[in-house]
Amino acid sequence: MSEPALACLELSGVGMRYGEGDKALTALTSIELAIAEHEFVTIVGPSGCGKSTLLYLIAGFLRPTAGSLQLRGKPITKPGPDRGIVFQRYSLFPWLTVRANIGYGLAEQGTPRAERDRIVAEYVRMVHLEGCEDRYPRELSGGMQQRVALAQALACKPDILLMDEPFGALDAQTRRILQDEVRRIWRGGAATVLFITHDVEEAVALGTRIVVMSARPGRIKEVLTRDFDVGDGEDYDANPAFTRLKLRVWHSVKEEVDAARA
Amino acid sequence: MRLALTKLIPLALLLAAWQAASGAGVLPKSVLPSFVDVAASLAAMVRTGEIWPHTAASLGRAGAGFLIAVVAGVSLGLVMARVRAVEQGAEPILLLLYPVPKPAMIPLFMIWLGIGDFSKIAVIALACLLPVVVATFNGARSVDDILLWSARARGTSERRLLWRVILPAALPQVAAGVRTAIAVAIIVLVSSEFISSEKGLGYLIFSFGGVGADDAMLAVVIYLAILGYLLDRFYMAGIRRLLSWHAFTH
Numbered sequence: 299m300s301e302p303a304l305a306c307l308e309l310s311g312v313g314m315r316y317g318e319g320d321k322a323l324t325a326l327t328s329i330e331l332a333i334a335e336h337e338f339v340t341i342v343g344p345s346g347c348g349k350s351t352l353l354y355l356i357a358g359f360l361r362p363t364a365g366s367l368q369l370r371g372k373p374i375t376k377p378g379p380d381r382g383i384v385f386q387r388y389s390l391f392p393w394l395t396v397r398a399n400i401g402y403g404l405a406e407q408g409t410p411r412a413e414r415d416r417i418v419a420e421y422v423r424m425v426h427l428e429g430c431e432d433r434y435p436r437e438l439s440g441g442m443q444q445r446v447a448l449a450q451a452l453a454c455k456p457d458i459l460l461m462d463e464p465f466g467a468l469d470a471q472t473r474r475i476l477q478d479e480v481r482r483i484w485r486g487g488a489a490t491v492l493f494i495t496h497d498v499e500e501a502v503a504l505g506t507r508i509v510v511m512s513a514r515p516g517r518i519k520e521v522l523t524r525d526f527d528v529g530d531g532e533d534y535d536a537n538p539a540f541t542r543l544k545l546r547v548w549h550s551v552k553e554e555v556d557a558a559r560a
Numbered sequence: 561m562r563l564a565l566t567k568l569i570p571l572a573l574l575l576a577a578w579q580a581a582s583g584a585g586v587l588p589k590s591v592l593p594s595f596v597d598v599a600a601s602l603a604a605m606v607r608t609g610e611i612w613p614h615t616a617a618s619l620g621r622a623g624a625g626f627l628i629a630v631v632a633g634v635s636l637g638l639v640m641a642r643v644r645a646v647e648q649g650a651e652p653i654l655l656l657l658y659p660v661p662k663p664a665m666i667p668l669f670m671i672w673l674g675i676g677d678f679s680k681i682a683v684i685a686l687a688c689l690l691p692v693v694v695a696t697f698n699g700a701r702s703v704d705d706i707l708l709w710s711a712r713a714r715g716t717s718e719r720r721l722l723w724r725v726i727l728p729a730a731l732p733q734v735a736a737g738v739r740t741a742i743a744v745a746i747i748v749l750v751s752s753e754f755i756s757s758e759k760g761l762g763y764l765i766f767s768f769g770g771v772g773a774d775d776a777m778l779a780v781v782i783y784l785a786i787l788g789y790l791l792d793r794f795y796m797a798g799i800r801r802l803l804s805w806h807a808f809t810h
Contacts, residue, residue, distance in 0.1 A: 357709070359713075378713070382713070388706040388707055391707065391729075394805075406714055434804070454714060
């Protein structure tokens with residue numbers, strides 16, 4: 299597989315250890331990964347493999363104990379609005395309306411009110427939340443809250459969108475609808491996406507490249523490329539190529555789950 | 561509305577039983593004046609306007625102490641939640657102060673601040689401070705890490721985090737602490753006015769009690785209860801509006 303020419307995000311030799319001496323725990327080791335502009339990369343692996351840790355390193359919440367991380371050629375040292383993050387839950391501020399939540403990052407960066415309103419309206423439309431602008435997060439369903447979180451992250455026009463199992467707490471139908479939504483937004487060119495999930499089908503349905511991680515200490519086990527398109531609303535399992543790739547990834551992940559259990 | 565009235569039935573029965581016991585001679589006047597006498601006494605105090613200057617003096621003292629406590633308590637609680645050294649330094653002092661009956665410190669405060677309003681306001685402020693500090697600290701401490709991360713990732717600096725995220729996230733708990741402080745303010749106010757006062761509802765209770773005017777004394781007690789109840793209702797109505805984003809469980 300050829301390395302992408304223009305890297306949006308580049309990780310080299312990234313490692314993460316918690317604690318010292320005998321009690322030290324290696325969460326991640328020797329992570330090499332380059333993500334090109336406009337790619338959609340999914341990371342899948344058994345729970346506890348360090349995939350969330352990896353995302354937090356990229357977000358700048360944690361500092362790696364080894365290696366380097368670069369976003370568009372600049373080293374990552376702290377959190378910033380150039381990386382839009384969506385968590386599984388609690389990304390929204392409960393005391394702010396949908397409008398204020400989506401405009402939060404813009405307000406923090408001093409975007410003037412009028413321009414902020416215009417951008418917020420654009421993203422409200424993008425995630426289909428028209429009419430909900432003045433509601434508070436607790437008045438929204440889980441799926442709608444994640445739409446707001448997505449719009450909140452995108453409104454800052456990040457270089458990369460980091461998603462940490464964003465649909466993990468949703469029911470199957472809502473999850474499927476939001477998968478189509480994210481794929482549509484990505485196709486529209488809104489952002490490069492790095493998406494973490496423990497759901498193999500989701501990883502294959504969204505990622506054009508699928509990164510499989512090993513059990514702890516987490517390292518990149520293999521990277522698979524999806525060379526066919528997945529359409530919105532398409533029955534995933536009706537496509538034999540999809541099923542083949544899904545099984546391939548599933549076996550790879552299962553080996554790690556078994557290894558972790560042994 | 562029907563539910564609100566239903567809730568008042570036990571209270572009405574209690575007052576009726578009190579009045580009946582007085583009328584039947586089970587409760588002689590020397591033990592407890594009748595409810596009607598107490599109510600008449602309260603009505604007279606309101607009609608003649610006798611109670612207003614005392615109410616104003618008391619509310620001024622309680623209000624001043626309460627406001628000082630809210631400002632100082634919220635600030636201290638926030639700083640304690642963010643700065644380890646402040647938390648460790650303040651914690652033993654607060655834990656020691658907590659069980660101290662604050663009215664017992666009034667004589668000491670009088671030595672420091674004189675017998676006027678300042679010593680009363682100071683002791684009210686001290687008593688109200690504790691519930692506010694504890695609630696603010698707990699609220700600020702229990703802010704979800706993900707919320708802080710989310711804010712940082714959207715460009716909020718560490719300094720702005722306090723105003724943009726930690727304080728608003730802690731507000732429901734702060735509001736509960738402030739509500740406790742309202743009740744504490746009234747309790748400590750009355751105690752502080754028992755000692756060396758020429759005005760105030762506590763002074764009224766004390767002086768009526770001293771001359772055996774039990775119906776007037778009880779009238780002021782009931783007046784204080786109504787005042788405290790109304791303050792709490794107004795406060796809660798305001799808080800529900802202000803924090804409409806929050807799902808209150810009570």
